[in-house]
Amino acid sequence: MRYKVDFLVIGSGIAGLTYALKVAPYGKVIIVTKDAAAESNTRYAQGGIAAVMYTPDTYEKHVQDTITAGAGLCDEKIVRITITESTERIKELINWGTNFDKTESGKYDLAKEGGHSEYRVLHHKDGTGAEIIRALIEQAQNHPNIEILENYFAVNLITQHHLGKIVNKKTADVSCFGAYVLNPETNLIDTILSKFTLMATGGSGNVYSTTTNPAIATGDGVAMTYRAKGKVENMEFIQFHPTSLYNPGERPSFLISEALRGFGAILKTVDGKEFMQKYDKRKSLAPRDIVARAIDNEMKISGDDHVCLDCRHLNKNDLINHFPNIYAKCFSIGIDIAKDMIPVVPAAHYSCGGIKTDEFGRTSIHNLYAAGECACTGLHGANRLASNSLLEALVFAHRASEDSILKINSVTINNEIPDWNAEGTVLNEEMVLITQTLKELQFIMSNYVGIVRSDLRLKRALDRLEIIFRETEDIYEKSILTRKICELRNLINIAYIIIKMAIHRKESRGLHFSLNYPKITN
Secondary structure (H helix, E strand, C coil), rough: CCEEEEEEEECCCCHHHHHHHHHHHHEEEEEECCCCCCCCHHHHHHCCECCCCCCCHHHHHHHHHHHHHCCCCCHHHHHHHHCCHHHHHHHHHHHHCCCCCCCCCEEECCEECCCCCCCEECCCCCCCHHHHHHHHHHHHCCCEEEEEEEEEEEEEEEEEHHHHHCCCCCCCCCCCEEEEECCCCCCEEEEEEEEEEECCCCCCCCCCCCCCCCCCCCHHHHHHHHHCCEEEEEEEEEEEEEEEECCCCCCCCCCCCCCHHHHEEEEEHEEEEHHHCCCCCCCCCCCHHHHHHHHHHHHHHHHCCCEEECCCCHHHHHHHCCHCCCCCCCHHHHCCCCCCCCCEEEEEECCCCCCEECCCCCCCEEEECCCCCCEECCCCCCCCCCHHHHHHHHHHHHHHHHHHHHHHHCCCCCCCCCCCCCCCEEECCCHHHHHHHHHHHHHHHHHHHHCEEEEHHHHHHHHHHHHHHHHHHHHHHHHHCCCHHHCCCCCCHHHHHHHHHHHHCEECCEECCCCEEEEEEC
């Protein structure tokens, strides 16, 4: 099948849906999402969304907190844009029907998380992301100009390469004309031609064995853009959430929100001793990179498989009221968080790098935008401040929509694009190899490219990755495409980028810590 639309959106999280809703009055929009529309990284965001709402908070305080967390690598211009536009973007979310918790006085009940100097995190109990997605999908499904293609998988961006034109990577002047997409009903590749494409595919946590990300987070957007010669940066900065629920065998790992520490929970060793004071004066509310490394070190010292989060001193009714999902989840596996400490362990959570964009979400590829976790705007630097991710997605989806609308009459659809050529491919009967290769990849990344790295570990990871890269490319070239083959290929691309950028960074900074360069600059 062949589609022609004004706007193609790949991904149905907060960034994709926001952009779609804003451009829909100006043309036809197709949203491609590889699962159900509601299934996205956004849906799993528990803590909330940071924004300046009331005094004594100020934009300047939020700016400085963000820059401090970013360990000297934030783009200050981008930080100021994001923070000063935060209040307006939150108001739009509310107008679209998002319900944030309020106090009895009617003000928004703002939380405080690690690295924040003020209470500024809006939330809907401990299921903020799910509430935002509920409101946005309801709006999108009711808009006559928006079509959502569920369970469709974007395979590759369409560029000059597909017209038989050679692109010089050093002087690349690449344009995006849409995407080739796997149709779940026909198992064939459809062609979607568009004037503008927004990449909003979320994260890549499944490159690691333990992650809080849903199964869909396989780095598709970054991998597709990288293959299309788009610029990608800062992928070495992978944020490990310090506190995922230690429950062996469960995937994805259940997130124990940082807001719980903001509420007063304390990190302790298995035998009940506090330890964060040894690492940072902010103790359990230090930035995530510091807390994750501290937990990693304590586990190495003790030999334990986890540490604990202690809520036993907190009011039980308040705990249940503020964190009903966390309470219910822990209770379901025999842990009463009002009486028992919660076993926690770090898990891959967020990629601070991604597709390089400017202040309007524009990538290095013409007519291709990126927003959300797959993008690298410069906001996060070497470490993301808690609850800034949903805000960043909102702000740059809005800015990308403004830029797209301005150009709508000056861009035309390229009708010369050929359809996908699947000639010579066969149904692959060795699907078990794909599952096994994925486990190998996750083992390599978790053991050699995790919270603590070294030159030797990175070299070993790269050497082993080259073998599975060649094996997977061989399957990809000869097989009728499936989502699993494409996801594995994308994850291998992501792993390669992370490793190469980690090798290139000859320092320990933010989320990248190397034993060869142990001086931490933040």
